[in-house]
Structure formats: structure tokens, C-alpha cells
Amino acid sequence: MITERFPRAARCDRIAPFHVMALVERAQALAAAGHDVIHLGVGEPDFATPPAIVEAGRAALSAGQTRYTPAIGIPALREAIAGFYQTRFGVTVSPERIVVTPGASGGLQLLMAAMVGPGDGVLLSDPGYPCNRHFVELVSATPQPLVLSAAAGWRIDPAAVAAAWQPHTRVAMFASPDNPTGNVLSREQIRGLAAVARERNGALIIDEIYQGLVYEQPAETALAVAPEALVLNSFSKYFGMTGWRLGWVVAPPALVPDLDRMAQNFFLSPSAPAQYAALAAFQPDTLAELERRRQVLAERRACLLEKLPAMGLKVVGNPAGAFYLYLDVSAVTDDSYAFSRALLEQAHVALTPGVDFGPGHQPSRYLRVAYTCDLPRLEEALARLSRFMETL
Amino acid sequence: MITERFPRAARCDRIAPFHVMALVERAQALAAAGHDVIHLGVGEPDFATPPAIVEAGRAALSAGQTRYTPAIGIPALREAIAGFYQTRFGVTVSPERIVVTPGASGGLQLLMAAMVGPGDGVLLSDPGYPCNRHFVELVSATPQPLVLSAAAGWRIDPAAVAAAWQPHTRVAMFASPDNPTGNVLSREQIRGLAAVARERNGALIIDEIYQGLVYEQPAETALAVAPEALVLNSFSKYFGMTGWRLGWVVAPPALVPDLDRMAQNFFLSPSAPAQYAALAAFQPDTLAELERRRQVLAERRACLLEKLPAMGLKVVGNPAGAFYLYLDVSAVTDDSYAFSRALLEQAHVALTPGVDFGPGHQPSRYLRVAYTCDLPRLEEALARLSRFMETL
Numbered sequence: 153m154i155t156e157r158f159p160r161a162a163r164c165d166r167i168a169p170f171h172v173m174a175l176v177e178r179a180q181a182l183a184a185a186g187h188d189v190i191h192l193g194v195g196e197p198d199f200a201t202p203p204a205i206v207e208a209g210r211a212a213l214s215a216g217q218t219r220y221t222p223a224i225g226i227p228a229l230r231e232a233i234a235g236f237y238q239t240r241f242g243v244t245v246s247p248e249r250i251v252v253t254p255g256a257s258g259g260l261q262l263l264m265a266a267m268v269g270p271g272d273g274v275l276l277s278d279p280g281y282p283c284n285r286h287f288v289e290l291v292s293a294t295p296q297p298l299v300l301s302a303a304a305g306w307r308i309d310p311a312a313v314a315a316a317w318q319p320h321t322r323v324a325m326f327a328s329p330d331n332p333t334g335n336v337l338s339r340e341q342i343r344g345l346a347a348v349a350r351e352r353n354g355a356l357i358i359d360e361i362y363q364g365l366v367y368e369q370p371a372e373t374a375l376a377v378a379p380e381a382l383v384l385n386s387f388s389k390y391f392g393m394t395g396w397r398l399g400w401v402v403a404p405p406a407l408v409p410d411l412d413r414m415a416q417n418f419f420l421s422p423s424a425p426a427q428y429a430a431l432a433a434f435q436p437d438t439l440a441e442l443e444r445r446r447q448v449l450a451e452r453r454a455c456l457l458e459k460l461p462a463m464g465l466k467v468v469g470n471p472a473g474a475f476y477l478y479l480d481v482s483a484v485t486d487d488s489y490a491f492s493r494a495l496l497e498q499a500h501v502a503l504t505p506g507v508d509f510g511p512g513h514q515p516s517r518y519l520r521v522a523y524t525c526d527l528p529r530l531e532e533a534l535a536r537l538s539r540f541m542e543t544l
Numbered sequence: 545m546i547t548e549r550f551p552r553a554a555r556c557d558r559i560a561p562f563h564v565m566a567l568v569e570r571a572q573a574l575a576a577a578g579h580d581v582i583h584l585g586v587g588e589p590d591f592a593t594p595p596a597i598v599e600a601g602r603a604a605l606s607a608g609q610t611r612y613t614p615a616i617g618i619p620a621l622r623e624a625i626a627g628f629y630q631t632r633f634g635v636t637v638s639p640e641r642i643v644v645t646p647g648a649s650g651g652l653q654l655l656m657a658a659m660v661g662p663g664d665g666v667l668l669s670d671p672g673y674p675c676n677r678h679f680v681e682l683v684s685a686t687p688q689p690l691v692l693s694a695a696a697g698w699r700i701d702p703a704a705v706a707a708a709w710q711p712h713t714r715v716a717m718f719a720s721p722d723n724p725t726g727n728v729l730s731r732e733q734i735r736g737l738a739a740v741a742r743e744r745n746g747a748l749i750i751d752e753i754y755q756g757l758v759y760e761q762p763a764e765t766a767l768a769v770a771p772e773a774l775v776l777n778s779f780s781k782y783f784g785m786t787g788w789r790l791g792w793v794v795a796p797p798a799l800v801p802d803l804d805r806m807a808q809n810f811f812l813s814p815s816a817p818a819q820y821a822a823l824a825a826f827q828p829d830t831l832a833e834l835e836r837r838r839q840v841l842a843e844r845r846a847c848l849l850e851k852l853p854a855m856g857l858k859v860v861g862n863p864a865g866a867f868y869l870y871l872d873v874s875a876v877t878d879d880s881y882a883f884s885r886a887l888l889e890q891a892h893v894a895l896t897p898g899v900d901f902g903p904g905h906q907p908s909r910y911l912r913v914a915y916t917c918d919l920p921r922l923e924e925a926l927a928r929l930s931r932f933m934e935t936l
Binding site: 158159162173196213216217219261265268269270282355394396397422423424 | 560602605608609612660684747785787805812813815
């Protein structure tokens, strides 16, 4: 008989469940029962890891590259990432500033652990990626949601960030491209945000894990205009390596020793096979394949941007990047979560309810669509959605 | 010009560097300069990942098993681990209690995040694995070192734990087999520790990452006598998968939902290729290979236990498990760190100084030897050590 009384940290109650997970489980159960479910809910592209990366991973395993590596990554990968900033973005970043991590998740954890603790505040957007505020909770600091305005297209205004900055605020973090809105920060915005942080002796983190997945402009990095920004990135999304769990941080040199020491303690090292596999991510054939995938995503996005408004579903803001659209469904429901459940049950289409992206922005008005299936399936999903809406 | 002022969490100064890392770097520099360095410093066996696991990893990559998995692991692996408890230890553990993690490091982080926060205390042994206290710092709780006595062979006495338990103590954590001492807890000790935790409504964590690496008795699990203990384990040491970063926690059912939610947020999922590879870890041919490796380690251990005392270097305690001996070198130096540096420079043998294992147990008296090279090399290391000591 196992005792069921255990110490329970107060943060347990401040770490919200992903509501989409319950939907994913239900979607899997429906699929297992023989239903044809279309999954547009989870933030994972439908593309496999590019062949050259898989092959490099297999070769690394055969060569016995299965041991601990330096805590912040093998030198060859840190150099390859630095080289990518030079060749792709024209930005010079020393390899010493690259910290390879177990996913961008690991990078975010390191940054939070190194910069904030009890009593410190971290400014985050609402709507925004739900895990961000939970990493703040992990280190017992305080998330400070900055509620964005749908009417302003979810625009992040440096003046609003300055106004929200409190004496205990230490860090402001924003994503570009953003999840769930697809919003991309302009150079002017990034300059403004960096200035706000600099004037307050705080830090600006820019989450660039959807870097490269932009459709109306060239891919950029915040480092081009804000060299002191802390940048999070990942091999998951653009490079198609979700399950490998590999990302990186670009940090100012002064912060790297703290990040290194924490990585030694908290991770020992990132996955060795994943690191050796990722060396193939920057090869010309891989990059060409990734560009083809980006064009496929662009076609899907164009399809949705054309057809959803015609169905009475408004796309809020300018979703210039990532592979998401954030829909205002308030014209057809006052409860987007209930809507998404009913849509799944009746039409077998899985979307993500707004509630996962923060409590402050009237989440029950919104649903996130991830365009993570091919065009024929996407058109089928739209047809099902249309029929479902007729039943309301 | 990058600004070098950043917010810095107070925990940065409480997370000590691994001193062995500076020695490892120096050892690598010496080796790069052409010196024949013998590495007995790092906690990583010299064995490669067993072939069947490597082959399963390669097959998983070819099959496209590179996507996010459930946050606490694929069902097949959770079932395989549960099955291993039954067949190997005769202990019934439901697969629902198995939480697969990114290394035991990830498991320890989940447990700390779920159970303690600011103001809470965690009892830990000194000497002990250095990362443990830093995970406590990560979640802004307070490490409470329990300083063990060399004269008592580093024995962990439940009565001493009871005496050290404070009103704010929530958790006590010990390893069996232990790093750095090789100490193995008896059933009686585990029963006693579990009773202490139970009576105080606290939790007992037993770190079993060296499980299976015992030389004088059958391998055991604390779950056999303390079913409510939280058990940490890993594929790194016994199963030879260090660089893959995969471990697990056995938790009481009531704790699993909190751990799952935190794993969703902090990790998304453990490495997918590593999980599919680990399915081959419990195959008969793999287990036979691991048993052969254990016997090789036993021979190395016997060699050291015979020859070190003859050289005037005392092995403290009863190192019945892991692949470490913790040496008292106070007969030949009053500064084990300086001794290890000089040994590396002059004799090109790398050991780990006691300072990494906690400040309270007079660490400058001790050095850890990891028997992670083959017998001829080990004998060569002993010969060098002997000659070095003659120069003192």
C-alpha cells in the first residue's frame, strides 16, 4: 500500500495543464477507434527529419558518438551554428557565444535559472507560448503578463513594455515569429525593446525557434539590430528535428560561464547523437530541402488566409511567420474550448483552444490552427469545419 | 559592442563549478600535446553503448521515430521498464508509475520542481553527487547537507537523518550505490529512512542510477522494501547510454499527474530515438553483455582494492557498488586538489578531487578514482601514482 501524501510545491498549482493535451488524447482515441482525424492542433510539422540529418545520426551511432559531450555542446556544432548566422543572416557571432541545449526548452531553463529567482519579474506576452511562464515558475520568479490587444493585431509596443516594466522586472521575453499569433517583430520594434531593457539594466530574450519560417519577408535574427539580446533557437521546427531535442542559446560572453556551469549541473550534456546529426543541418542539400518545405507551408498558409475569412472566421493580426493562424471565432461561439471539443467529436478536426495561450487576452474568443498537414487534407478540414459551423 | 551587464540570479553564486572540469580540460590539453593521459576522473564507463541498442537506435532513425513522444515516455518503454522491475527484482511496479525523463537529471529536476520551493529544505549527503544540491538551488529551495563520518565508513544512519530533519524539511535524498563512495544501502537502512520520511509526511528519494553495478551482493531496488520511495534511475551507467540522455523516475501514482504536466512544460518529451533504442536494453543478449561488463568492472575493483592500501592509500567505507573508490590521501597530502593537479601534470593520471563532493566532509583529504579503463591501463596508472608519491 503506497502512501499518497507527499510534499507538493506551491508551483504545482501555478503550472496549468495544456488543454490541447486532453484534446490530443481524445483525438488519438478517436483515430484508434477508426475515425479519420485531421490533426491541426500540435506545434509539430508533418515533415520528417531531412534525410541527410537522419543519415548523419545513423553514422554517429555506428561511430560510437554516444558519450557525454561538453555541457554546452561539441565545438564543431557551435562553430557550425555561428557560421550559419554569418552565411544566412550576415551577422557575426563568435562560437564561444553559442550554448547548445536539450531543445530550446533547455535553453530557456538555463536563461531563467541564471537570471532570475524569487522576487524577480519576467515580462511575457499574453497570448504567448504557455511553457514560458512555467519556466519562470520553475525558478520561483514571477511571470508578468503583458496582455496584447487583438484590435492592434497583437502588436508588441516597446512603449507598452516600458510602461509595464516594474522595479522588480529583470527580463522581457518575446517570440518572433510568435506562437500562437505568427507575429513577426520588425527591426524597429526589436531596437525599441532592446533599448527599454538596456535602460533598465534588464535583459531582452528573443525566442527565434520559428526562425526561417517566414512568408512575406526574408528571415532575420534580432542579433542584427540588438547584439546584446539573448536569443533562443532550436533544431525542432525549421530543421525538422522535434523529437531529437536539440536547441541553442546565443548569449553575451559574460553570461556564458554561468550558463555552462548550470548546463553541467542540470543536463550534463545535450544528446550526443543529436548533436552529430545536426552537423548535417547546414549542408546545402538540407537547406534546399528546408526551403522547399517552407514553400509548401506558404501554400497552405495562402489557402487558409483565403478561405477562413470567407467562412466568417477572422485571422487576427498579421501571421507572417511560424505555421500558425490565430482565429477569432467569437462570431460563432463564446467558448472556443467547447467549440474545439465539439469540432473534434463531430467533425474529427483537432485545433488548439486559446485557453492554453494565457488567461488575459480573452482566450475563449480564439483558436489556433497549425497548418501541419498537406493541402488536400487541409481543404478537407476546411470543408468539415464549414459543415460543422452550419450545425451550430 | 555588447553590454555586459545582465540580471544575475543569486543562485549563480551558490552553484559551484565542477573542479574536475578544469582538470578534464587540462587532461585534454595534455593529451592533445601528445602526452599519454590516463583518465580516471569522469563518471563515465569506457564501454560503448551495447550493439543491440545502437542498432535499435539506427533502425528508429530509419523508421522516422524522430517526433515528439508523450511527455513521460512512449508506452512501450514504460512497460518495458516496469517489466524489468518484475523479472530482475521481483517487484511489481505499474507502468503508469514510470516517468521517462531526459537523463536522471531530468527526473531529479521534475521531482524537485513538484515537491519543493522557497523555504523548503532537502536533506542530502555530504559527500554526495554535486549536482543534487544544485537542483535544489534551481527551484529556490534549501539544500541541507548531512555530513557523513569517514570513521563510520560514510554510513547513512536513519537516526541521524531523523535528528537532522527540520520543520521545513520536505525531502531526503540518498544514492545506492553512491557516488563518490560506492556505498550501498542495506534493506534495513532503506526501511529506516522510509520510516523517518513517512513519520514526517516527507518524501524519500533513492537515486539508483548505479543499480546493477554491485559486486558483493545481488542488485536490488529500494522499492522492494519501501514501495512509497521515489526512485531515480538512468540508462546511462549500467546500460551504457550516457550521451543519449535517458532516465526514468518511479513515482507514486498520486504524483504522476504533476510530474507529467511539468514534463510537458519543461521538456516536451525525452529524446525519441533514445527511447526507441532503449527498448533493446532489456533484451537477453544486451543483458548478457552488461553482465560481462559488470564482471570486468569487478576485476578492476579487486585490483584497486588490493593495491591501493599497499601503497598507503586508504579506501574509505565499503565501496560495494558503482565504479568508484573514495580514497583518503591525507597520509600523503593535506590538499587533495593540489595533489590531483600535480598528479595530472607530472604523471598524466586524472582523478577527481574531493572538493566536488561537498564542503562538509573534509574534502581536501579525499580523491575519487573511477575505474573506467582496462586492467593494463589501470596497473600503469597505479605504477605512475606510486612513482609520483615517491617524489612528494
